[in-house]
Amino acid sequence: MSQDSLHGKWTVSSSDDDDDGENLPPSGTTTSNSSQPAASIHDLPRSATPPSTKLEPVTVEVKPEPVASSVPLLFIGSEARQMAAANQLNPVKYETSPSLAGKHKQEVADGSGWALSDSDDDDKVDVKGKGAAPKRKPPSPKAKKAKVENERPPSPHGRLYYIDEPEDFFETSVPCLNDIYRFYLNKVTGLDRKYNCGALHIRDILSPLFGTLKESVQFNYCFDLAWMVEQYPPEFRNRPVLIVHGDKREAKARLVKQAQPFPHIKFCQAKLDIAFGTHHTKMMLLWYEEGFRVIILTSNLIRADWYQKTQGLWMSPLFPRLPEGSSASAGESPTFFKRDLLEYLAAYRAPELEECIQRIKEHDLSEARVYLVGSTPGRYVGSDMERWGHLRLRKLLCDHTEAIPGDETWPVIGQFSSIGSMGLDKTKWLAGEFQRTMTTLGKSSVRSDPPMHLLYPSVEDVRTSLEGYPAGGSLPYSIQTAQKQLWLHSYFHRWKADATGRSHAMPHIKTFMRVSPDFTQLAWFLITSANLSKAAWGALEKNNTQVMVRSYELGVLYVPSAFSMKTFPVQKNPFPVSSSTSSGFPVPFDLPPTPYSTKDQPWIWNIPYNQAPDTHGNVWIPS
Template sequence: MSQESQHGKWSISSSEDEDERLPPSGTTTKSDKTTILQSPSPPKTDSVSIKVDIKPEQCDTSTSSLFIGSEARKSAASNQVNPVKFETSPSLAGKRKKAVPEGSGWALSDSDDDDDADVKKKTINNNIPKKEPSSPQAKKQKVANERPPSPHGRVYYVDEPEDFFESTFPSLNDTYGFYLNKVTGLDQKYNSGALHIKDILSPLFGTLKESVQFNYCFDVAWMVKQYPEEFRDRPVLIVHGDKREAKARLVRDAQPYPHVKLCQAKLDIAFGTHHTKMMLLWYEEGFRVIILTSNMIRADWYQKTQGMWMSPLFPRLPKGSSNTGESPTFFKRDLLEYLATYRAPELEEWMQRIKEHDLSETRVYLIGSTPGRYVGADMDQWGHLRLRKLLYDHTIPIPDEEQWPVVGQFSSIGSMGIDKTKWLAAEFQRTLTTLGKSSLRSDPPLYLLYPSVEDVRTSLEGYPAGGSLPYSIQTAQKQLWLHSFFHRWKADTTGRTHAMPHIKTFMRVSPDFSELAWYCITSANLSKAAWGALEKNNTQIMVRSYELGVLFLPSAYNMKTFPIQRNPFPVSSPSTGFPVPFDLPPISYTSKDQPWIWNIAYTQAPDTHGNVWVPS
């Protein structure tokens, strides 16, 4: 079976789902394959890649060190370094497709991809076509055929304007502490109230003494430069999940910075990843927690839509005080329990610091995932059952709730099974539709927002944005049923349409899309590895990865529902409206739309930089 659109054709097999036997989320298969941006070459010339003087990152690290992380991210970096302009001749596209069989893909998973690295390294390497030695003539053609300058100039990353990093307290969202990231290339008003990492670490928010950075992907040199000069030598602890070669590279990259220390997260279940993204910031004035969706690399803070929750500045408790500093949402307890799962001596001092601070102003609930198999009361502590428990305990049924849609938005998709009853409806959708202690099991509409090929093609980054959307053909071809739930990533009213999402959000919204019953921002994508899957006749839940997010419930804000802020930009003052980062109502895929599949070719139309996408 095959599907065809204006963006090309991809083959679909009828293979059965083999979810339990496939390497899940975070399996990084090392191979020499890369994805490049390229196009058909002019007639009567050989097919060549064009290399342009483009800086993948503005930092002092080597190119290889910038590629730490998933194969998808390596692909995106390679795309930026080796693009080729779009041509109308089909010659190169045809040759490339013969070299890489259509639909064969790479079977390489990102930190966000789940259960689908079903081709082993040996198989992949055997399928790599042997490269012919480059000739002097080909080298000359690289210069002659060099693409025109992109909209961003001759370097991929452009310098932000002088006022890009200016933050002022009046524009901050004091109601929810929920922010989007700043995006280079947008009108200034669409960055009003948004934050860049330099804003977060600026002296405006406190006199920093030490910090911890939890994340999946790091560029250490770039990270260090984001700290203001006066804080740049303050101790930083990196909590990561890298092993073997990736860990060795991270250790090497941290060596020039004696104030940077490393802490490896224990991943006791195969193929799990450390996908949590959190900052712990200890100031002279107090303590702050930030839970976010961005990796610690420049690409994630440049032209992608990301989100974060920033806590209030937590003051230190007076010595001898009987006040525990706990919040009504038990955020302090839950954060300490989450950190304890690392079993890391490096975090013990930080846990003690948290105990010494007053977190009582926190109004969000913590939702974490940690690797393990949990039974009994522990099943409600982690993953989607944690979300279900909170919705059961702290929300109330809504009249006609079966008409209140559930909206999920994410940047990667795992293997869901051969139909929706295997996990999506049986477990996850039941969690998302829980409202209070009602026995009613409503079946409201489920809208899943995931970028189409056209969304990626017309984005600010163009096709390289797809390197952070690692939905593979191997997964997609086994769950075509899932695509009927898909809706376009669209954000016209926010003015941020063309910044592809890496943010992950889940929510329950009113039929007229004016109110929220609840809202969650998290590092967890649509995967069993991230949210957990029930086992042993629903008496046990198995979670593979570390994830972290926060849940906003109206009851914690003395509201019945959250009003949705329709036009959040520019931000001028605190608002009671919740700034949903995409347009509502969602727009479903048309018959011509295809979900972005990152390991197949797109040669029918150029992206915003005049390039096409061909895995090779």
């Protein structure tokens, strides 16, 4: 396929991205932008033809907003997420979208078919200057007057954006979905009820049905603390909460300001000593009167991530306290989950986590059947190279899986919501080291070269999603990165999840797996916070004698041997939930994956899409 047919003609209208998979500002550098990474939104190709009929805008009911937050939520997240918030607060309707026809464009010299606006010459972008994308219509005076003092500041998606959940949406029940694997999807507003059966909302996770909560620790990247507090049931709402974050400077000040109304919230700042690193781990440590539980998930602690996105989580069993006088090695699982969790927490070198570490030692984690796969910032040599990142995953796959006859035909499927810079060709990182990790099965020194399918939403997937173009705010792939790695796009496949009812709930979940050629068996499955980036997974340096990891990430690996199986059977229709005894693994998207057609483009957040309306009748114009 030609590059033109793959990508259309894109227009640059934003600043250059960094090396981080979430396109976040560097935590540890002197950049003035200290807000954290998030998502972005995009548009149809400029060569696309507008549809003959306009999509009907969604009719919504205004949902009462929770307790007031003292910090404007437009500051939450990456530039892409902030752009999504701005567009939802002040949307541009399709029929009033400014025309870009008269703008002068210069063709990119590499023949990619993209058109750069004048303001983007030499990578210098002045969003207010000549050649910038059209500005949205300013809000009317009436809209400003509508604000009253006791109202909460606008939600990240706009005051009128969220629709009311049905009355039974927050009905909490102990889930029966996949108790074997303890892998759950989130509830999604706007789906048929059967597709939320057995799924979990954050209110379910924190409900009394899972234990009498005494205190909790929340590790995450983005926080809306007022919203978070509202998700705890009233009887637990003032119990101590420790927030583990990576914010610095202005972003840290905003986070601390958010907590002013909540004296039960304390903070632990993760050390980020390498440029472009982020604290991207998403984990809950929940301490109950009855024991202790770990939740490892993909959602930020903001309402948008629990609203109309596909997310996933692993929920541990309830870990009981060990008897008094138990040995230091007591309570370990066959997967060494306890040891690895303690090692991960110790890597923060944070006094605020010492009490957590001691408490975990006092609990029995022997029921855990998954392996922990974490990343922590640093440069590692020798045996330490296998402690973190993709080399940690490679070590686990080498030690705990077995080679399968004909495994060269078993494809790897990676699915993620953000993409970092990987070099001028696939040998630089993706095939050079990451694919070698993903294709490891057992201790065989012979490495097969199976297909690799990368699932990432297309422009059309985003346009027709429940959220419309703003869903792309959580998909921060920038034009600057995309231009440098056209080779990557031949790997791309569409986001399709009809079996789970979630094709129109854009993914923020991140999963990687090895599947049989007929897509009925899994050799292994990983759910993680890590996107497709070197910052998240680590990259080899110094002639492969050192690995450098920039970010904190965390996930859990399922291998069949830990479940007394040879492979995991794929459960192709996990909803509605019919039994807790099914041995099938609930893959959250359709198999086989669907390759991009010649007309499909990967979603790029920082270019305009004004050729066709989204499901809310709006277009996407980044400023």
